[in-house]
Amino acid sequence: MLTVPVRQLGEAERSAVERILDRDPFAAAQVAERVAARGLSWWRADGRILGYGSRRQVEALCWLGGHLTPVLASPPAIDAFAEQLGGEERTCSSLVGRADAVLGLWDRLSSSWGPARDVRPNQPLLATETEAPIAPDPAVRLVRTGEVDLLFPAAVAMYSEEVGTSPLADDGGRSYRRRVMELVRGRRAYARIVDGEVVFKAELAVVTRRTAQVQGVWVAPAWRGRGIAAAAMAAVVRDALARVAPTVSLYVNDFNAPARRVYARCGFRPVGTFATVLF
Structure with missing residues (x-):
């Protein structure tokens, strides 16, 4: 009892x-x-x-x-x-x-x-209330409503890599596309687009009066290793702090060493540890 x-x-x-x-x-x-x-x-x-x-x-x-x-x-x-x-x-x-x-x-x-399909027991929870100590990428900007067709394949690729399943599986991706459109219309989706291709993306997936939580950070495979992620994230942090919330936060898998280095360069500090159980 x-x-x-x-x-x-x-x-x-x-x-x-x-x-x-x-x-x-x-x-x-x-x-x-x-x-x-x-x-x-x-x-x-x-x-x-x-x-x-x-x-x-x-x-x-x-x-x-x-x-x-x-x-x-x-x-x-x-x-x-x-x-x-x-x-x-x-x-x-x-x-x-x-x-x-x-x-x-x-x-x-x-x-x-x-x-469970996967258990991720150690995901550092990070936050910052200041702009990154590195220069932001001026090419990273908010995605426009007319660019959803460009963003959506990148969003599907990110989701599939991160979660291990496709967001297209249940309903052909209709609900996931609606979510992407909501983020774009809410001015919460960022990208760097080169010759019609999304080479970096991130979203403010959660926004409260206390924090803007970044999710969906992704670099196109052909662009990985070129060092674009840190400056791109610095641009996201700068805009989010200026326009959306007093802090920016996120959580990351402990085994994702490249991403953790990017976030450290952008001034994120540990504020706890998350865990995720996926079905």
Whole structure:
């Protein structure tokens, strides 16, 4: 029996949820963006938030939508969330968040939710609030709406390399293309385009009032090893800080040494460790 209950939170508890999200602005960014956009009403949200703690004080959260993300989850909270979720069929495509909580949940849920396609236990979470100490690439700019057809193949290639599956598999890529278009229209997609080819791309996939989280960083294979990534990322950081949010953040696989060197050159510092479980 659970001594502290887990319950689904609603709009009446939004202020408590936002206080918790503010305590971990980089790791909780994806959840914070969704709450800001859709609130906690079940009929508006694209997922649900479970809370751990007494009626008077919520101590930890667990977002369950397309992804599962725990926020400020202590070991007792992890146990409680796992007990609640273990009796449900898995509907999410991944677990992602701070490594201790994600791996703790996976240890308890793997017998009922597994097997996983991939487990990435060590993904440095990085952030910066200052422009890069290197010159930005002036050719990196926001992608225009008329350039989605140029960006989309690069986005598919990045997704396939990073996630290990194709975003075209389920519906021929229609939903993924809509997401790419949303990022372009929201002025959150960057690229360097040479002779009609995207040679670098990145997106502000998550934006909150506290941070802009960069995802989808990709360099065309023929352009790798030429040293374009650092200056390109410096351009992204510069624009994001000037126009979007007071900090820029991202997480990266620990084994991706070239990317980690790029981010270090751009002034990113460690602010934690993520883990991801992919299904």
